[in-house]
Amino acid sequence: MTTARRALVTALVAADGHVTADDLAEVVQRNHPDVHRSTIYRTLDALEQLGIVDHVHLGHGRAVYHLTDDRHQHLVCEACGHVTEAPDELFAALAAALRTEYGFVIRPNHFAVLGRCRACAAAPVSS
Amino acid sequence: MTTARRALVTALVAADGHVTADDLAEVVQRNHPDVHRSTIYRTLDALEQLGIVDHVHLGHGRAVYHLTDDRHQHLVCEACGHVTEAPDELFAALAAALRTEYGFVIRPNHFAVLGRCRACAAAPVSS
DNA sequence: ATTGTTGTGCGACCAGGTTGCAGCAGCGAG
DNA sequence: CTCGCTGCTGCAACCTGGTCGCACAACAAT
Numbered sequence: 001m002t003t004a005r006r007a008l009v010t011a012l013v014a015a016d017g018h019v020t021a022d023d024l025a026e027v028v029q030r031n032h033p034d035v036h037r038s039t040i041y042r043t044l045d046a047l048e049q050l051g052i053v054d055h056v057h058l059g060h061g062r063a064v065y066h067l068t069d070d071r072h073q074h075l076v077c078e079a080c081g082h083v084t085e086a087p088d089e090l091f092a093a094l095a096a097a098l099r100t101e102y103g104f105v106i107r108p109n110h111f112a113v114l115g116r117c118r119a120c121a122a123a124p125v126s127s
Numbered sequence: 128m129t130t131a132r133r134a135l136v137t138a139l140v141a142a143d144g145h146v147t148a149d150d151l152a153e154v155v156q157r158n159h160p161d162v163h164r165s166t167i168y169r170t171l172d173a174l175e176q177l178g179i180v181d182h183v184h185l186g187h188g189r190a191v192y193h194l195t196d197d198r199h200q201h202l203v204c205e206a207c208g209h210v211t212e213a214p215d216e217l218f219a220a221l222a223a224a225l226r227t228e229y230g231f232v233i234r235p236n237h238f239a240v241l242g243r244c245r246a247c248a249a250a251p252v253s254s
Numbered sequence: 255a256t257t258g259t260t261g262t263g264c265g266a267c268c269a270g271g272t273t274g275c276a277g278c279a280g281c282g283a284g
Numbered sequence: 285c286t287c288g289c290t291g292c293t294g295c296a297a298c299c300t301g302g303t304c305g306c307a308c309a310a311c312a313a314t
């Protein structure tokens with residue numbers, strides 16, 4: 001409802017998923033320079049409470065945000081950082097197995113899968 | 128080879144997997160109070176290079192370390208923080224699918240699955 | 255004893271995120 | 285029109301997990 005929130009949502013919609021809070025802050029501040037970092041976080045929090053956005057923890061601490069209707073899993077390349085999207089369905093069998101065997105209910109989309117993308121898997125690797 | 132390293136490895140072995148660097152530091156410092164935090168991190172790094180230990184990113188930034196021969200996936204409960212272990216085999220099909228469809232090679236064990244454990248899934252939930 | 259290497263303790267630093275506080279905008283009641 | 289409430293905001297300080305540069309200690313080789 002406020003300017004800051006509207007700007008944030010606009011930025012979120014404009015970005016096609018996986019934006020970090022930092023990216024978001026940058027985009028918002030381009031048009032509204034006096035919107036503060038903490039406002040971004042707080043608003044993001046609020047939007048999450050409302051179920052409008054969701055965040056995913058990519059490997060290295062930073063979280064990325066996306067609209068809740070943009071459902072997919074994230075494959076994060078450890079080498080180049082590229083994020084590949086994969087449909088939920090691929091994970092359905094796994095989710096079902098974990099549920100029946102462990103009673104563990106996956107929070108969909110809320111985890112990233114680390115590994116190497118096609119390009120980097122082919123490259124000579126150190127680690 | 129040095130005292131600090133020996134203590135660290137001992138602590139790692141004693142802990143049955145998923146210890147945070149912090150936990151480790153605490154345990155080590157119980158017996159060797161003058162071992163520094165940064166030494167823990169550096170040694171952990173060194174041990175990773177050697178392929179002796181591996182770390183997993185649990186949802187919230189903190190990483191947990193475990194011996195490389197202790198291979199399993201981690202199911203992290205968002206509600207209670209409990210970590211359930213699940214055998215790699217459960218994930219094999221998924222890994223294969225991602226590989227053939229996306230050329231994406233999962234780094235095994237290097238990601239945690241977030242969700243709710245049996246106990247917390249049953250409990251009334253807010254989020 | 256001297257040199258070189260390696261690991262270490264230490265404090266400063268960094269990034270990502272959170273919090274407490276004070277100001278202000280919006281809005282209904284008087 | 286004014287008062288007072290509520291909720292959002294800007295800001296700066298803070299917290300946590302982790303890293304870095306530096307100087308020193310241990311130890312092996314010469």
